Amino acid sequence: MPVTMSPDEASALNARFIGADPAAVLAWATGRFMPRLAATSSFQTQSVPLLHLISQVCPQVPVLFLDTGYHFPETLAFRDELIARFGLTVQIVRPDPQQAAARTESLYRRDPDRCCYVHKVLPMQRALRDLDAWISGIRRDQTPQRAGAQVVEPLPQGGVKINPLAGWTREDVWRYSHHHDLPAHPLLAQGYLSVGCAPCTVPAFGGDERAGRWAGTGKTECGLHTDALHQPPSPDQEHKT
Numbered sequence: 001m002p003v004t005m006s007p008d009e010a011s012a013l014n015a016r017f018i019g020a021d022p023a024a025v026l027a028w029a030t031g032r033f034m035p036r037l038a039a040t041s042s043f044q045t046q047s048v049p050l051l052h053l054i055s056q057v058c059p060q061v062p063v064l065f066l067d068t069g070y071h072f073p074e075t076l077a078f079r080d081e082l083i084a085r086f087g088l089t090v091q092i093v094r095p096d097p098q099q100a101a102a103r104t105e106s107l108y109r110r111d112p113d114r115c116c117y118v119h120k121v122l123p124m125q126r127a128l129r130d131l132d133a134w135i136s137g138i139r140r141d142q143t144p145q146r147a148g149a150q151v152v153e154p155l156p157q158g159g160v161k162i163n164p165l166a167g168w169t170r171e172d173v174w175r176y177s178h179h180h181d182l183p184a185h186p187l188l189a190q191g192y193l194s195v196g197c198a199p200c201t202v203p204a205f206g207g208d209e210r211a212g213r214w215a216g217t218g219k220t221e222c223g224l225h226t227d228a229l230h231q232p233p234s235p236d237q238e239h240k241t
C-alpha cells in the first residue's frame with residue numbers, strides 16, 4: 001500500500017517549494033521516500049536537465065524508461081549515451097509480453113488512446129505498485145493540460161507524484177542545458193522538439209514544444225499525466241488489444 005499524503009501537507013510543501021531549486025526538491029524527495037522512489041524519463045532533449053540533476057543530487061534513485069517497442073533508434077541510443085555519461089540506474093519497463101505479441105501495427109492509427117493505454121499506462125501502473133512516490137519532468141508551460149501541475153501532488157490511489165521542474169519554462173531548460181553543456185537528442189536538429197514513439201511524432205519547427213506529438217489528432221497526452229493512470233484496469237482491459 002503506497003504512502004498517503006494529506007492535502008494540507010501537500011499545500012504546505014508546495015508553498016515551501018515556490019521558486020525552489022529543483023535540486024532542493026529532489027533532495028527532499030529522496031530523504032522522504034527512498035527506497036520506494038523512482039523517476040520516469042522519456043530520454044528526450046527536455047529530459048536531460050532532470051536526468052543531470054538526478055545524477056548530481058540523488059544518483060541512487062532509479063529511472064524508469066517505458067520501452068513501448070515503438071521508439072526511434074536514436075532515442076534508444078541517446079538513452080544509452082546518457083546512462084553512460086551520467087551514471088544513471090535505469091530500469092526498463094515494458095508492456096505485458098502477451099499484449100505486445102498480440103498488438104497490431106495499426107492500433108496506434110486505429111485507436112491511439114488504446115495503444116497508449118496498453119503500451120504506457122498499464123506498464124506504468126504495474127511499475128508504480130511498489131513505489132510510494134515517482135518523479136516526473138513535466139512543466140506547467142508545456143501544455144494547457146499541464147498548466148495546473150504542482151511540485152508535490154498526492155495521488156488518488158495513494159502515493160505522491162513529484163514534479164521538480166513544474167515551475168520551469170522552456171527557456172529555463174535551454175539555459176540549464178547550455179550552462180552545463182548537456183547534449184541534445186539527435187533528432188532535435190531535424191526539428192523534433194519533443195520526441196515520443198516514432199509512429200506518433202513528427203517535426204515541429206518553431207512551433208509549440210509538443211505540437212509534433214499526435215499531430216492533427218487532437219490528442220495531447222498519453223495518459224501517464226492524466227487521471228487514466230489512476231483508473232484501476234478491468235480484467236478485460238488488461239488483456240484486450
Ligand code: SF4
Binds near residue numbers: 115117199222
Ligand atoms: S505514442 Fe503512439 S505508438 Fe506510442 S503507445 Fe501511444 S499511440 Fe502507441
